[in-house]
Amino acid sequence: MTKHARKKFIKKERSEQSAKQLTKAILNGNRKALFKAITLIESNAQHHQERAQEMLQPLLAYAGRSIRIGITGVPGAGKSTFIEAFGKLLCDQGYRVAVLAVDPSSTVNGGSILGDKTRMEELAKHENAFIRPSPSSGTLGGVHKKTRETIIACEAAGFDLIIIETVGIGQSESVVRGMVDFFLMLVLTGAGDELQGMKKGVLELVDAIAVNKADGDNLKLAIKTRREYAQILHLLRPATIGWETKAVTCSSLTGDGIESIWSMIQNFTELGKTSSVFYDRRNAQVSEWLHAMIKDRLELSFYQHEKVGEIRNSIEADVIQGKLTVTKATDQLFRAYQDNKK
Ligand SMILES: Nc1nc2c(ncn2[C@@H]2O[C@H](COP(=O)(O)OP(=O)(O)O)[C@@H](O)[C@H]2O)c(=O)[nH]1
Ligand SMILES: [Mg+2]
Structure with missing residues (x-):
């Protein structure tokens, strides 16, 4: 073996070993290892990518057991606040919840990550929660690949729910639809105005619409808005076979309606698993990814x-x-x- 070849061999041995160690630590639910793994997945450096793949391959067998939930809505709709309330509810029940933010706007507006972090402050402290802000660079396709691989790592680490927050800006919604089981859109009151600016197509991507901030003076209007959405949804094609897209109200501030959204998602998952729609979608998503x-x-x-x-x-x-x-x-x-x- 030449000197160069030997060096290369040792380097490969070492990286294989550390990839193996990482895989093991992730399977043990080690949070530090998970952070490290995601950093590898997100890195564009060739040797990081290689290690990430070595680590992911054996994790595959342990992935796929979570419910993957996408949350979309215009900035200010209350996504982060909702995830905080919803995530806490589930973590308190003993579920392990991972939150991944896919926010293409954060490359432009670096402030949004910080904002989200502070808004999920309590959830972030929960022992059952794991929060990871979005990758700060990359194309939509690149973010897509990395988020999917991050999902695999989180699932192998034992997370029961993966929540993916996205910003409602058209293109990112179909990407997120392609990687989640249940897709929820948060909207604000005044459906008329919002619907005009919103492509009808987005309504055909989601499994439920929640009129958020249904509290205080806003409650009445929220109920009216919910009804308007329900009427429109009747005319559209549902996103999931065998599931009628729902319109509900909730308040992330008071917690009203949050538990019933969880029941709805459980119901959705059970139905889908019985009919196999759930598994069919997962299979189609992997094929599309490839x-x-x-x-x-x-x-x-x-x-x-x-x-x-x-x-x-x-x-x-x-x-x-x-x-x-x-x-x-x-x-x-x-x-x-x-x-x-x-
Ligand atoms: N009254 C009320 N305010 C809310 C509710 N949810 C979020 N907000 C507020 O709406 C603003 C935007 O929330 P945020 O979660 O950052 O929205 P995001 O941009 O969609 O992530 C914040 O000032 C929140 O405090 C709610 O259920 N009721
Ligand atoms: Mg947010």
Whole structure:
């Protein structure tokens, strides 16, 4: 063995060992190990990614046993406050709850993470809770992959519920729908106004709408808003086969309606497991994840390809000037891509 090869071998041995140790610690529910694991998952460094994969592979067998809940809503709808109340209720009942925040806006507005942390202060202190703010960088697709892998690590560490908070900004909702079992949207009173600005499509992604802040002077209006949503939902396609999308009210401040949201989610899960809709969705989600990753990687490999890079601009110019059909241009680029691979 050359000196270099030996160095490489030792490095690999070491990282394998530490990945194994990490895997073991996670299975023991060690919170520090889980934090470390997520840091590895979120890192873009090649050697971190490799270690993350070594660690995740054996964890797979222990994953999948939680209920994954997505929470969306416009900023200010009360998501963090809701998660605090809901999470505490469940933690007090002995469930172990992990909260992951997928907040693409936090890259732009760094303050939101801090804000959320303070709002979930009590939950964060609970021995049964684990709170992890969103990755601070990456594309939507990248965040997606990392969050999914983080879910696996949290499940292997024994968390019964994984709550994913997202910001209602259109694109992130379908991403989160693709990784959760139950999707809840928090809304504010005055459905009319909000519905105008909201794409109908979002209502077809969620399993329930909760009109939050149904307390004090706002209670009456909240009840009215709930009814308006219920009427609209009747006209739309439900997100989950065999489940009618529900409209409810709740207050994260007084706690009203929070317990019944939990009963609703339990009911949803039981129904889905009996009919197998629950498992079918999970299977479809994993397939989608695989296909999305293949697509990402192919695209990257195509655009990073040297030969493709050399001819791409001139071919594109020909297309724009009407000298070449788009199909022919694609054929030429693919030929360059494939020739060089052989
Ligand atoms: N009255 C009332 N205020 C609430 C309720 N839930 C949240 N809030 C307030 O609404 C504001 C936004 O809440 P936050 O949880 O940060 O919303 P997020 O941006 O959706 O995470 C905060 O000032 C909360 O105190 C509620 O149920 N009732
Ligand atoms: Mg929040």
